[in-house]
Amino acid sequence: MTPHASDSALYRTLLESTRAIPWKIDWATATFSYIGPQIEDLLGWAPTSWRTVQDWAERMHPDDRERVVNFCITQSQCGVDHEADYRALTARGDYVWIRDVVHVVRDLQGGVVALVGFMFDITERKQNEEKLLQLQQELEDLSFRDGLTGVANRRKFDAVLAREWQDARRNARPLSLLMFDVDFFKRYNDQYGHVEGDECLRRVARALERAAHRPQDCLARYGGEEFVLLLPGSDAPAARAVAQRCMQEISGAGIAHAGSPLGEQLTVSVGIGTIIPGAHDEPMPFLDEVDRRLYRAKHGGRNRIEDAALA
Known part of the structure; x- marks a missing residue:
């Protein structure tokens, strides 16, 4: 194995051993060139089923879809790194809260080449936030x-x-x-x-x-x-x-x-x-x-x- 291939294998091993789910999208074709195997453990969808950004959009809660997709497209077109929280559909039919952290890769001329990022499962955090908001509302009602x-x-x-x-x-x-x-x-x-x-x-x-x-x-x-x-x-x-x-x-x-x-x-x-x-x-x-x-x-x-x- 060449040093370059060895480095690539090491990086892939590191990426796929984290709880965060790495991914990469080719901007010109709007297709996934890579998504970590952890996606199947979290959402139940096999990595091979993530082919285009349409798959990503369709596996999003309908109430989140338009807002998140429009935001990510606008930010990406401007070459701006960004984050987005949304509910992702699982293969079981329920939803998991996801935070997508996106980095925009540009060429020497500033054109967008690819998007790379990580998906994080933030369901527990969202549930805790909702409980806190509910508690705050209850306290306000009591006051x-x-x-x-x-x-x-x-x-x-x-x-x-x-x-x-x-x-x-x-x-x-x-x-x-x-x-x-x-x-x-x-x-x-x-x-x-x-x-x-x-x-x-x-x-x-x-x-x-x-x-x-x-x-x-x-x-x-x-x-x-x-x-x-x-x-x-x-x-x-x-x-x-x-x-x-x-x-x-x-x-x-x-x-x-x-x-x-x-x-x-x-x-x-x-x-x-x-x-x-x-x-x-x-x-x-x-x-x-x-x-x-x-x-x-x-x-x-x-x-x-x-x-x-x-x-």
């Missing part, structure tokens, strides 16, 4: 949830209000807000204890959730025994109808309140506001006005709705 009732918390409400306010202003559409306060809740705690008081708030939240059934509506615990319900796209009559439905749901829940001067069952007071935000309107004055209406509902006898027109 926006009220720990007691499970509905959105004040932080989430503030974020949704800011977003919906801008959308209502941009599209000149109404935005309604309902504020609820559990009537005589201090007396409830004194009568039944704080453990039952917590359960009471959970039952109120569930009743309000049943009444606010649109996906775009945002129910949140505003603090203590107060809840808010944001109704994007709802005008004043629709908001009042929702408020009445909320009161009916709470009444239907049959939460006993022996300490209430209003009767034997728990009730709520409601303040309502509706606005189409103008260029100079801001959320805080609107919130303050709805809060004042809630105050009037409480001091006007409780178990009632206050929705007088905005001044």
Whole structure:
């Protein structure tokens, strides 16, 4: 064996002993001139079945194909080394995450002669990344949830209000807000204890959730025994109808309140506001006005709705 042949054999042995899968594509003919035998262990396709770049493209997940193929062709035409992640089809019919690391070989004039590179199995890494993203999403969801009732918390409400306010202003559409306060809740705690008081708030939240059934509506615990319900796209009559439905749901829940001067069952007071935000309107004055209406509902006898027109 000549020294050159010996070197080639050594290089091939080194390449084929790694977990990475080496390959080479002739640019002019778009054919594989070489692909490592490890490809069969990973994907189940024999090296001899990798003839053209079409075989490579067809063994790619349909959702990845156009993006990856266009990216690799563009980068290669420009003579730029690059990497691409995609899902490769196995002979068994499932998919494996691959990272292709590509080096562009050019002649003395700068023309592309060949592409050489390595395929790496990154399935485990992708799975770990997906688990991490899922965990991050779960943590974010928890950070926006009220720990007691499970509905959105004040932080989430503030974020949704800011977003919906801008959308209502941009599209000149109404935005309604309902504020609820559990009537005589201090007396409830004194009568039944704080453990039952917590359960009471959970039952109120569930009743309000049943009444606010649109996906775009945002129910949140505003603090203590107060809840808010944001109704994007709802005008004043629709908001009042929702408020009445909320009161009916709470009444239907049959939460006993022996300490209430209003009767034997728990009730709520409601303040309502509706606005189409103008260029100079801001959320805080609107919130303050709805809060004042809630105050009037409480001091006007409780178990009632206050929705007088905005001044």
